[in-house]
Structure formats: structure tokens, C-alpha cells
Amino acid sequence: MMGYAPKMVNLTRTERRVRVDYQTRLKDWHGSGRPPRGLSSYKLEFGTELLLEHPPTPIIESQTIVSRHPLSGAHLSQPTAERHPLQRRAFYLTEHTASNSLVPILASHDATIWVCNGDFGDVGKWQPATRHADCYELYFLHRSQHPLSLMTEFGLLENIREGDFIFLPRGVAYSFLLTGRVTLLLYEIPKRLFRPYDYWMGDQQLWPFSPAAPIPPEPTPLTELQPPLSGAEATQVVIKRQLAGPTLLSCATPIFDVVAWEGEIWPFILRLDELVALSSPHVHLDPKKLTVFVSEDEGAAIQVFLPRWIHSLPYHHLNWVDEALFNHKGYGARPDIADGFMTLHPAGLAHGPDLRTLANTAPQEVPDPRDLPFREEVAVMVESRSPFVVLEDAEKVEVQGYDQSWYRQWIAQG
Template identity: 30%
Template sequence: MKKWISFPRTEGETSRQAHADLPAGTFEREMGKEGFFGPATHFYHRHPPTGWTDFQGPLRPHAFDSTKMVHSGTSPWDSKPILQNRDSLVALWTCRAPMEHLARNADGDQLLFVHNGSGHLYCDFGHLEIRDGDYIVLPRGSLWRLEPDQGAALELLLVEASGGHFQLPDKGLVGPHAIFDPAILDVPAMDDAFRAQQTEEPWQVQVKARQQISTITYPFNPLDAVGWKGDNLAVRINWRDIRPLMSHRYHLPPSAHTTFVARGFVVCTFAPRPIESDPGALKVPFFHNNDDFDELIFYHRGDFFSRDNIHPGMLTLHPMGFTHGPHPKALAAGAAHTRKETDEVAVMLDSRTPWDILPDAHAVEVQDYVNSWAQPHK
């Protein structure tokens, strides 16, 4: 067990409750351990902690505009890898035509998030109709392929749990049915569409193992199972099925929105919700240090209330050691309580190991992102 040096103390002007009723004219910053689960101290500053006039060096935050990527290739292994570390690989891929081969990831569980489009997934477990906003978890070793609907290319965020597995989070005091009931998870069906594709024609399987591709040829379609039983499953949930935790008097940390956990990282979903209504509660995310996690956000839908000049299809990366929070316009709008609810949908990944930024991400980087917080020097 961990035995933190833990004896909360108070010095100077403070709030009695974190994220609420701040001393007049101050800006709160949280410095904590273990993300939002360990000991934390809240500082009350006279100026926004992001109110710099210049920022130099490799710690700077990054924004990437995936809408400027040119995707080609007919396989998920032709995707654009953007971030990688020992626990995860994050990539983007547009599937424009039915896959003419099967894919198998032998390096880890595979998570697909459908950003745009609709179509069909065929895998060992059967057939699923899929649409925008779907998360699909494919266990390590699964065979699968996609068929986009005609005129509806599937734009996908791909997340690999390298050497690991995706699991559901421990929901603690709120119980196992909060946020989403596990009963809402869909599994593929061995339906007529699945049986119809079980032909005796040659099929190839492209297997990714140790980040290398091997091709295996069969004289038949190996998606030929007639049944299955067990609990190592392909599952699907859509963000529309998620009922986010809310508090009208307290701004909850991002960890309250955790959807999946894996070794070394978590996946969270920001879904539309009412904004805090208590007069003293913060209405936007609080300033905080990223001291133990790299934070990646993929923006899917809506108006991103804590960010300026961000549109769907963009990603931001805030590296560990970087203090960040809402952009100045969002901070002012929150203070004025100009909005009563959010309409944003975003996928957040928090990683305990720093990510390496890969060339395909650098190619679409928004170089001036760090200055989106900058304050004019007075």
C-alpha cells in the first residue's frame, strides 16, 4: 500500500471547497499526484497560471488537425500512426471501400472509435452495424474487417492497448450501473449477413505482430464460426449510450468520465451535460498540472467549451509537466455563466508513459497552439 505524506494544511487565502467559491480575483490551480486520485494541493493565484507571454522548449502543448491528413490504403495497418509508447499506439484511418482481407492485431486489444460514417463490422463473433460515435473493442487476436456504407467512408480513431487489454473502470461509490450499464454493451450477431459471407473463396489475413505485418492465405473465409460462448468478447457502445456523472455544485474531474481502462492509460468520454448551476462552482475545467500523465483529446462533435479555435477532427496533446486549463475566452464565458449546457463530444486518453509524436502527426501540427493561452504583456 502507498503511504503518502498526507496531512492537509491551509496557508493564506483559500477556498474551503476545491473548485468552488474561490477567493475574489483568484485563479485556482490543482497540483496533484496519480492524476486526480492522489494527494493534491490547490493554489490560488492572482493571475491565470497559463498567462504567459512567451513559451520556448519541448514541453509545449501540441494540436493536430487530422482533417488535413491524406489517407490511403485499404487496411488498418495502412493507418496514420500519430502517437506511440510502450503501452499504446494511437492512429487515424479512413476506410473508403470494403476491406478485401481480414485484419488481426497480435500486439494488443484494438479499440475503434467511429468519427464519421456508417457501415458494417464482420469479426470472429459475428456481424455489427456500426455508425458515428461507436466505440468497438476487439480482443487481441480477433479477425475482423469493415464495409463502409456506400458513399459513407468510415473515419476512425484507432487505439491499441499494446501488450494489454481494455477493461471497464471501477465505478466505486456510484455502483456498476452508473455512467453506462454493462448490459447496454452490444455484441456482434451470427445473423444472415454473417452467414452469407462464409464463402469457400480464397481470403487473406494481415496479422500485425511486433509492429510487422504477416499475410496468411486461406482457401476459404476464416470467419466461418457457427457459434461461440464465453466472456472474452468484441463489444460496442456509442457515446449516446453514456449518461455522464454530473454535479450542479462541483466541477467533476475528467476521471469521472472514464469509459475504458488499459495498462498504463485510460479512455474517457466527454458527452453533453448540464453546466454547473451553483453560483460559486467553477463552470469550466480547473487549471491543473499534468505531472503524471500525458493527456490527448480527440474532438468529435460540437462546440468545445474550454478551447478556442478547435473543430471536429482535431487532437490536442498536453504533455506531463505542463500546466493548463481553459482558454481565456472560455474562462470569461464560464465566469459569466453564458451557457447552461455543453454540446461537446470528445475522446480523452491519459497515459502514464509519455507518447512519442510520430511524423504523420507533426505533418499536420498547428504550430501556434501554445500561444492560444498567451496574454498580452501589460
């Protein structure tokens, strides 16, 4: 009898990083909870240990933020909206009014989706630091004038490019270096994220990405950052927490003064070209086979559609989950859905490919597997077991009449 096969495994493996100027002093250090003399040990809930130059506990002041603040909103644990008929909906997110902060567009009990389409603050400055006390955070960079940098409590992540994912464990503070106009999506997941595990593929197949693919942060002195992090930028952090509201902490010591860390869970960059695309010459693969991240209770799953050989268009289908699909590049199943669109297909309603596209491919002979078309498409889809609520900022850029588009095509075909 086969042994137990796990359904999911950790996103990352155990790593240790030490700041360059501390490598001699800490050459024998390992995470034990007992720091070397003159340093502070900082243990996070998920087990990773950080060594800091100063203790993180001296807080000068704590105050509630009343006005809108970049990245200040808390996860919408009880999303509410007026009752509307169940509909398939679409939103042109890159047409959203340019702003310097993220705005929520869809919310469920399993995931909240935010978007920033604008300058994302003052160019050349570090964004106010943020820590989410309730959710794991996953960013996806759709468009950017320049590569981004991100300072975290673990160290620096840099050269973040279009198409990159950025993972931040729950409770980790971070600050973006603002570099110009971006279109950036944020997925907040209350439950811990894992990568799926396929018993027949195993870790030897490096699917959906190699354990070596995530890029870890490097501890970096604040004075070596360009520009340096100092003053209030280095000692203030916005805490996002349910019920409490966004809270601004002013600390006596720098937030990002890590000199070393060791642990199994840490922030990382994951590039699209590190993901493994699955395809088949014989069947159309269900999107669940394209899952890259899944929450521990399976309430939320994130799939990535990559450039690949296409056996056939998606079939008409009806789900038990809500699907929110963001088209990053070249999605072909619906020609009217351009780059930067997000579609929402709720549970209980059938959906599928554009009927015009389907009609053009139906009369064709079944292709020889060696002649299958290669499609340069990239899309990111979130499945939520609980229903998504469409929020005000999504309604501002909604594509009117999307739900009836299949009917209009059917009528046009006679």
C-alpha cells in the same frame, strides 16, 4: 469493516450466440472444449470458446508484407523520435491527406493512436482481414457517409454509426465492409481493457454504461453477407505482431465460419447514447470521473466527455500523464479547437481553458444550480502514463503556434 471493493470490472458479461441454421442442432450446447461431431472447437486465450465449421489451423502459406497494406502496421512498442522541447500540441486530423488506410499519429508504451481520413479502401468490398496478436483494439467512428459493417471471428457487427465505439479483444480477426469516406480513430492498448468500478455507485447504477449496452456479434453464414465473403477475402488474414512484421496468412479454410460462441469477453459496439454522463451543480468534475475504459495496469485510460450540465470551465491543471483529447463535437473550453482536432498536453506542462473564454465567465455571479448551462460537447481523451511520441503523419497536420496560444491571449488582454 467493508469488504474488498474492486477498482475495475470486465467490459462485458457472459453471452452465448448460435447461428440461426444451427439453433436446433446446438440447443443443448455450451462451451466445454468438446465440440459436437463435425465441428471444431476454437478456444481463445481470454477464455471464450467458438464453434467453427472447419478447423482454423490448416495454413497454406505465410509471407511478410513488404509494401503498405491497410491495417498492417504493428503496435509501436519502442516509439522513437527526435528530441524536441516539451510542448502542448494540436493536430487537425480531419485535414489529414485522404488515404485508404490507417496511419499512426501518436505512440507510447501504453497506447498507440491511428487515424484514417479517407475512402478506407474500395467501396462495397470487404477489407483484408486483420488480427492483432499484441493489442486490444478500440475504434471510434467520427464521421462516415454510411453505416459500417464489421465481420469478426465471432460473427457480424452491423449498423455501426458516427459516435460508436467498436471493441476487439486481442487476437480476434475482423474485416470491415468499406462503404465510403470515413474519419476513423483506432486506439491500440497492449493491456486488457476494463470498465472502472466505483464502490459507491456499484453495478446498480449502470455506470459508465449498463452491462446490457454492448452489442454482441451474431454468427452469420458468409453466403448471406452483402456482398458475400468468398475467395481470398474469406481465407486470408494479416497478422500484426511485434518484431515479426505484418504477416499475410493464406488459409485452407474460411476465417469467419463460426456457428456459435460462448464466453465473457467478445467484440462489441458501444454507442455514445448508452454512456452515462456525470455532472455536478457544485464542483467541476475531474475528467477521471468520466473514464469509460481503463487498462489492467492503469497505464492507459479513456474518458468520454458527453453532453451535460456544466458547473464551470476546466481549471488550469498539470498532469502526471500525457493527455490526447479528440474533439468529436462542440468542445467549448477552447473556441479555436474545432471538430476533428486532437490536442496533446504532456505531463509536466500546465494547461487549461482558453483565457478569453475564462475572462468572459469570471465576472459572472455564481449561477444558481438550476440555471447551469447545458453543453452539447463530445470528446474522447486518452491518458497515457508513458509519454506519447508525435509521429510523422501527425506533424503533417500540426496546428502551428498552439503552445503559445495562451501567451498570445494573455498579452492581448493587457
